[in-house]
Amino acid sequence: MEGRFVKNIPLILGAGMIGVLIILMLFGPYLPFVDEQLEPVKHRWSEDKRLQLPPYPPSVHNLLGSDKNGVDLFSKIVMGTKETLLIVLGITTLRYMIAVPLGLLARRQKGLGHVIVQGWNQIFSFIPTILAAVLLLSIPPIQNAEHRLLIAIVVLAVIEVGRVAQVTAERAHQVGKEEYIEAGTALGLSSRRMARSYYLPALAPEVIVGFCIDLGKVMLLIGQLGILQIFLQHVWVEVHFFTPKYLNTSLNWSALLAEHRREVLSSKFGFIFYPAAFIAFSILAFNLLGEGLRRRMKQKYHTTG
Amino acid sequence: MNLFIQLLRSLFISMLAMLAVILIVLFPRQVNVTVTETQLLTDYPFSFQQYAHQIQAFFSELFLNGSLGVNRYQFPVIEDVLLVMGNSMIVIATALVASFVLGVLKGIIDYKLDQTRFRVFGSFGTWLMQSFPDFLLILLLQWMFIRYFPNIRIFSAEPWYAFMIPSFFVMIYPMLYIARITQVSISNQEGMLYLLVAKSKGLPRWLLFYKHVFTNCMGTILTHLPSLMLYILSNLLIVEYFLNYPGAANRLFIAIDYSVNFGTGGNYEATTIIGIAFCFCLLVLFVQWISIIARRRYEVK
Numbered sequence: 338m339e340g341r342f343v344k345n346i347p348l349i350l351g352a353g354m355i356g357v358l359i360i361l362m363l364f365g366p367y368l369p370f371v372d373e374q375l376e377p378v379k380h381r382w383s384e385d386k387r388l389q390l391p392p393y394p395p396s397v398h399n400l401l402g403s404d405k406n407g408v409d410l411f412s413k414i415v416m417g418t419k420e421t422l423l424i425v426l427g428i429t430t431l432r433y434m435i436a437v438p439l440g441l442l443a444r445r446q447k448g449l450g451h452v453i454v455q456g457w458n459q460i461f462s463f464i465p466t467i468l469a470a471v472l473l474l475s476i477p478p479i480q481n482a483e484h485r486l487l488i489a490i491v492v493l494a495v496i497e498v499g500r501v502a503q504v505t506a507e508r509a510h511q512v513g514k515e516e517y518i519e520a521g522t523a524l525g526l527s528s529r530r531m532a533r534s535y536y537l538p539a540l541a542p543e544v545i546v547g548f549c550i551d552l553g554k555v556m557l558l559i560g561q562l563g564i565l566q567i568f569l570q571h572v573w574v575e576v577h578f579f580t581p582k583y584l585n586t587s588l589n590w591s592a593l594l595a596e597h598r599r600e601v602l603s604s605k606f607g608f609i610f611y612p613a614a615f616i617a618f619s620i621l622a623f624n625l626l627g628e629g630l631r632r633r634m635k636q637k638y639h640t641t642g
Numbered sequence: 643m644n645l646f647i648q649l650l651r652s653l654f655i656s657m658l659a660m661l662a663v664i665l666i667v668l669f670p671r672q673v674n675v676t677v678t679e680t681q682l683l684t685d686y687p688f689s690f691q692q693y694a695h696q697i698q699a700f701f702s703e704l705f706l707n708g709s710l711g712v713n714r715y716q717f718p719v720i721e722d723v724l725l726v727m728g729n730s731m732i733v734i735a736t737a738l739v740a741s742f743v744l745g746v747l748k749g750i751i752d753y754k755l756d757q758t759r760f761r762v763f764g765s766f767g768t769w770l771m772q773s774f775p776d777f778l779l780i781l782l783l784q785w786m787f788i789r790y791f792p793n794i795r796i797f798s799a800e801p802w803y804a805f806m807i808p809s810f811f812v813m814i815y816p817m818l819y820i821a822r823i824t825q826v827s828i829s830n831q832e833g834m835l836y837l838l839v840a841k842s843k844g845l846p847r848w849l850l851f852y853k854h855v856f857t858n859c860m861g862t863i864l865t866h867l868p869s870l871m872l873y874i875l876s877n878l879l880i881v882e883y884f885l886n887y888p889g890a891a892n893r894l895f896i897a898i899d900y901s902v903n904f905g906t907g908g909n910y911e912a913t914t915i916i917g918i919a920f921c922f923c924l925l926v927l928f929v930q931w932i933s934i935i936a937r938r939r940y941e942v943k
Contacts, residue, residue, distance in 0.1 A: 452655075455655050456655055456658050456659055456662070459655050459656060459658075459659035459926075460659040460662045460663060462659075462868075462872050462875075462926055463656075463659060463660065463663055463919050463922045463923040463926060464663060464894075464919050464922065465872075465875050465876035465878065465879055465891065465922075466876050467876060467879055467880070468879055468891070468894055468895065468898070471895065471898055471900055472666065472667070472898055472915070473666070475671070475898065475900050476669060476671055477671050477673050477686040477688075478686065478688070481684075481686070553773070556775075557775045557776070557777075560775055560777060561777060561880055564777055564880065564883075565883070565895070565900070566900075567900065575681070575682065580682075581682055581684075609781060610781070613775070613777065613778045613781060614778070616775060616778070617774055617775050617778045620773055620774070620775055621770075621773045621774070624769075624772075624773040625773075628769065
């Protein structure tokens with residue numbers, strides 16, 4: 338048992354990386370080198386008594402340097418961890434809560450459920466996911482909604498429900514050909530009972546693995562939205578005479594990405610690189626976890642059956 | 643199921659989906675901005691009448707005049723859409739062919755590598771690369787180009803090689819996807835009885851592989867062709883946006899006219915969005931049909 342477990346490197350790595358993220362999320366604000374208040378440092382005297390102005394390069398004071406207001410970048414990222422992860426988790430959970438029952442409804446590959454799943458999947462395949470997200474998130478009632486974050490989470494979840502439901506339905510269709518399912522049907526069990534006690538346990542491993550991989554996909558989508566300067570949470574304020582602007586009010590990583598996006602063009606890479614790297618880190622963590630779980634379940638399946 | 647009915651059904655579902663896209667796009671989103679002496683106010687009047695009017699206007703223009711109207715530059719939408727689609731088609735076609743061919747090759751190499759001690763470079767390497775977000779890769783490359791190779795013109799659509807850089811960026815992820823599918827379906831063939839029979843009859847290994855294993859895998863790989871197309875289409879936007887390439891996905895984003903000042907700006911071009919979505923729809927449908935027909939051909943064998 339022990340020996341087999343050790344071999345599953347992706348699972349260990351993935352769990353370890355998720356662990357790091359969770360520690361950052363829960364205890365990050367209390368770490369000694371994290372400035373919880375995110376206070377801007379407008380100027381600073383260097384060791385040889387020279388005046389320094391922000392943005393500061395990486396140093397003992399700022400592990401990853403600071404932005405142009407003198408706010409520590411590392412602290413910003415750490416303080417945004419919780420929000421980012423909760424948003425990603427929220428979107429993915431909601432997506433699966435809608436998609437899995439819908440997929441089970443469509444398992445016979447015919448009828449209303451099937452048409453809904455197919456249609457849903459197709460609608461959003463003609464417009465790339467990211468564009469569908471932009472199109473829907475910028476509808477005025479959603480753009481100016483009071484609880485924009487909640488609506489944004491629902492919209493981003495719904496866009497890809499069709500894809501997940503389709504995968505679930507196809508898999509359920511395959512499972513439906515197994516003998517023990519036919520036995521259940523022969524016993525005359527209700528459709529609901531069949532879905533809950535026969536299909537769901539058989540599908541659970543793949544759904545869990547898919548969930549982990551979708552966490553990564555959602556993270557990527559949010560990152561892409563950040564690149565296009567679309568915030569999940571913002572206020573509309575007047576920034577200049579008669580010039581209103583949507584300003585980001587959140588610290589999540591994609592918002593950080595949006596803030597610094599333009600700086601690449603002037604060859605200042607650092608600011609945009611760190612949030613992007615953290616996003617990459619968490620996508621990798623989710624994928625490793627998914628792959629590890631897949632292997633683990635495959636092994637289990639082989640030893641018991 | 644009859645092949646013809648299958649093709650017809652996918653056409654029908656596409657038409658339904660296209661209708662839904664039209665309904666989403668035509669949803670009224672113009673915000674009235676009024677300037678008072680001291681401040682700027684916005685007002686969003688939604689009425690179903692306006693919505694119905696927009697839908698009616700769109701369809702009457704489409705069916706009576708056979709056009710989609712003019713865009714913000716007073717240029718016929720259809721010509722504009724065809725122009726940008728032309729620019730994107732080169733990228734899409736190059737990426738589709740290249741990612742498929744290279745992906746299958748990479749899959750075969752991965753499968754072979756997995757049996758040697760260079761396993762890390764095989765399917766695990768493919769998988770690891772697939773886990774990196776595309777925009778990080780593009781950002782890194784962009785920064786590298788700007789900083790170290792300023793004489794390669796990555797932001798210009800003029801040089802003859804302009805379509806190759808976006809094709810390369812778009813291709814990476816779908817290629818890895820196909821490589822994984824190929825590698826998995828080849829290893830699924832392992833130990834199949836028909837292979838043992840063929841082997842016992844003295845067929846050489848390479849012939850065994852290409853005549854039997856590969857032909858069987860082709861069916862599975864081809865079923866993933868529509869997903870490949872979707873990956874390419876969704877990568878297209880980020881790549882075109884980053885490289886400022888005058889393609890369809892970039893034009894689509896411009897047509898949505900997302901403004902940081904008012905949400906949806908005054909230049910929202912509904913008909914352009916519908917036109918480009920229609921072209922994407924045709925592409926996806928086309929690939930779906932190829933996939934259905936090809937699957938049938940390989941299944942019969």
